[in-house]
Amino acid sequence: MRRNFPVTRAVNLSLLVVSALLLAIPLFAHHGFQFEFDGSKYIYITGTLTKVEWENPHIYFNVESKTSPDNPTAAAADGKITNWRFEGSSVSLVQRTGTRRADLVDYIGKTVTVRACPGKGDLAKGAAETVKLPDDREVVVGRKRYYGTGPVPADIDKDPVN
Amino acid sequence: MAKQFRTSFAACFSILALSGMALAQTYGTKGYAPGAWKPDELPPDLSKPKPFNPHDLSGVWSMPTKSNFERHSFNDKRLVIEDKSIPNEMRAQSYPPPMTPWGKEKFEAAKPSYGPRSVAPGLGNDLVSTCEPMGYPRDLWEANLRPFEFVMASDRVLQHMQYHDLWRTIWTDGRALPTDPDPAWNGYSVGHWEGDTFVVESTGYDDRTWLDHFGNPHSDQMKLVERFKRLDIDHLQVDMTLTDPKAYTAPWVGDPITFERVKVAIFEEICAPSEENHFNDRVRDAAVGTAKP
Numbered sequence: 001m002r003r004n005f006p007v008t009r010a011v012n013l014s015l016l017v018v019s020a021l022l023l024a025i026p027l028f029a030h031h032g033f034q035f036e037f038d039g040s041k042y043i044y045i046t047g048t049l050t051k052v053e054w055e056n057p058h059i060y061f062n063v064e065s066k067t068s069p070d071n072p073t074a075a076a077a078d079g080k081i082t083n084w085r086f087e088g089s090s091v092s093l094v095q096r097t098g099t100r101r102a103d104l105v106d107y108i109g110k111t112v113t114v115r116a117c118p119g120k121g122d123l124a125k126g127a128a129e130t131v132k133l134p135d136d137r138e139v140v141v142g143r144k145r146y147y148g149t150g151p152v153p154a155d156i157d158k159d160p161v162n
Numbered sequence: 163m164a165k166q167f168r169t170s171f172a173a174c175f176s177i178l179a180l181s182g183m184a185l186a187q188t189y190g191t192k193g194y195a196p197g198a199w200k201p202d203e204l205p206p207d208l209s210k211p212k213p214f215n216p217h218d219l220s221g222v223w224s225m226p227t228k229s230n231f232e233r234h235s236f237n238d239k240r241l242v243i244e245d246k247s248i249p250n251e252m253r254a255q256s257y258p259p260p261m262t263p264w265g266k267e268k269f270e271a272a273k274p275s276y277g278p279r280s281v282a283p284g285l286g287n288d289l290v291s292t293c294e295p296m297g298y299p300r301d302l303w304e305a306n307l308r309p310f311e312f313v314m315a316s317d318r319v320l321q322h323m324q325y326h327d328l329w330r331t332i333w334t335d336g337r338a339l340p341t342d343p344d345p346a347w348n349g350y351s352v353g354h355w356e357g358d359t360f361v362v363e364s365t366g367y368d369d370r371t372w373l374d375h376f377g378n379p380h381s382d383q384m385k386l387v388e389r390f391k392r393l394d395i396d397h398l399q400v401d402m403t404l405t406d407p408k409a410y411t412a413p414w415v416g417d418p419i420t421f422e423r424v425k426v427a428i429f430e431e432i433c434a435p436s437e438e439n440h441f442n443d444r445v446r447d448a449a450v451g452t453a454k455p
Contacts, residue, residue, distance in 0.1 A: 055437045060444075092324065092429035093307060143307075 033145075037117045037127040040148035043072040045084055045126065046113040052104045059088040059141065061104055061128075063114055069124040086114055086128040088141035097140035103133065104141070110134045115153070117145040129153075214395050216358040219312040219319065222428060223398050223421035225305040232306040234276060235374035236299075236402060236416030241278070256376045258414055265379050265409035268369075272377030279377065284442070289371065291442060293326075293433035295347040297371030298364065299386060299402065301328060305421065311428050319353055319360070324428045332362050339365050345382050347371065360390040373404070381408035396423045 033039070047065025063084045068076040076082070088094055112133055116126030127145040130153075132138045146152060212218070225233055235256035243253055255277050261269060273279075273286040283291055290296060301323045302310070308324040317335040322328070332353040343350050343366035351364040364386040373380050384406040391399045402416035 055440070056431065056433065057438065057441055090307075090431065092431045095429055096426060 033127065036119060036125075037145065038120050039117050039127075039145055041118055042146060042148075042150070043067075043116055043118045043126060044113055045072065045116065046111065047081075047084065049104065049108050049110060049112045049131075050083070052101070052108060054091060054101045054105070056090050056092075058090060059094055059104075061086050061088070061131075061141075063112065069118070069122045072118060082124045084114070085125045086116055086141075087125075088128050089143045093143055094141055099139040099141060103137075103139045104131065107133055116142075214392075216392050217355060217360075218314060219360060219390060219392055219398065220314050221398070221423045222309050222311045222426060223305065224309040224424045225303075225419060226422050227306055233419065234303045234306075235376060235378065236404065236414050238277075238374075238376070254376075256374060256378060258378050259410045259412040261379070261410055262408065264381065265406075268379035268381075268409065269377060272372055272379065274372070274375060274377035276375035288375075288377075290375075291438070293435045293438045295326070295328075295368075295371065297367060298330060298348050299404075300372060300374055301325065301330070301348075303374060308431060309424055309426070309428065322428060324431050326433050327430060339363055345369065349384075349386070358391060362386075362388040362390065364388075379409050380404070380406050383408040393420070397421070398423070 045063055045065050045067050047063040047067070049061060050064050051060075051062040053060040063086065064081050065084055066075040066079055066081060067084075068074075068080065068082055069084075110133075112131050114126065114128050115130045115132075116128040119125035119127075127142060129140065129142045129145050130138050131141050227233075232254070234254060236258075238254045238256040241253045241255050271287075273281050274288055275281060275283045275286050280286075296304075304323065304325045310321055310323045313320040313322060317333065319332040319334055321330040321332060323330065328348070330348050330351065332351040334353050337352055339352055340350055345368040346366055347368050349364045349367040351362055353360055353362040355361070365384070367380060367382060367384050367386075369380060369382045369384075371380070372378060384404060387403045387405075389401045393399055398421040399418055400421070401418050404410075404414040404416070406414075
């Protein structure tokens, strides 16, 4: 019986590893959100809005910023510009919050600040919730992305339908 | 410690102040948001409801997302998952009746990206990912995010689904269901009034679609009975029962759904294959390393 212990332990360990792997795999957002983005964190990226793609199932826009994906809480020390790509929600969901295509397109070339959940793997991308425009308006570009435990902005649970 | 607290407080206050500004300066969350038209371009009192008539189902209806829980099937419940990084919409599981061997085989072949059997969308086979029809009743579960409207006509009721800009025809001219119809993505539906309840019976569904986001199956033998009741101006209830002896050994009785009337118009939401492919290349396939170069 004693002899079997290592085998049992090996089996248990294998089961543990398999279970851990299974637990790590099972849940993905329909559009792969959890695979792509870290919903437990916020980043605020300030830079020049360079491109807007107003399409389904998600809108996209690009922001050139001195903030590096390696340390998204600080501007890059060497002043290097990073081209960030953000995705928002579907066109109709964004429209429903009152945000129009012109709210982004009219500000191409201007400085904006994006609130987003960062991409996984230090990539220069994010799942965006809001964009602060140069005229101080903050427009909604995505539904709730944040699932963390920290303080959340007041607009986070806003139902985009109502 | 006090300094840390002051910093945190200031950060929270700034975030709240910025957010308040956002709410004050958008118009979609209050009143009528018709999309292309700005509020001052519209006639006044557009959102004023008509007098209540229980036999008039017209209106734009949405499924409220209670406590951030999105309904995606006849009955589904929120899973308790400690990991805060799991998105809310993933915390759900459906509870179908026992499946027949045929149903089970179809279920096993489905690779959804919702619920406990999820795979990354790039590795799945959900028809949603390629703009294929979702079929009814799955179209209805989209009403979490994409409302539908009822349009009353003299000989039919039209159910206009925002997603795919889809029109479901429910005939009310007295015809019976077809006896041996060719399968159709959205089936065939007839409706009649029993008191103040609008009873819709449907059949003739194409079995390529899933019932819901979880990959639960149905066959071409599926029969669906929906009982719609307008409770008041702002609420519409539906009870649904599915009978499909080829796929399930017992009827699937859904939990009642109460839709809320929303003061928004149906927006255009076409699933354009070119846009969807763009998204597949960028996100779904890229996430699993199968994107085309």
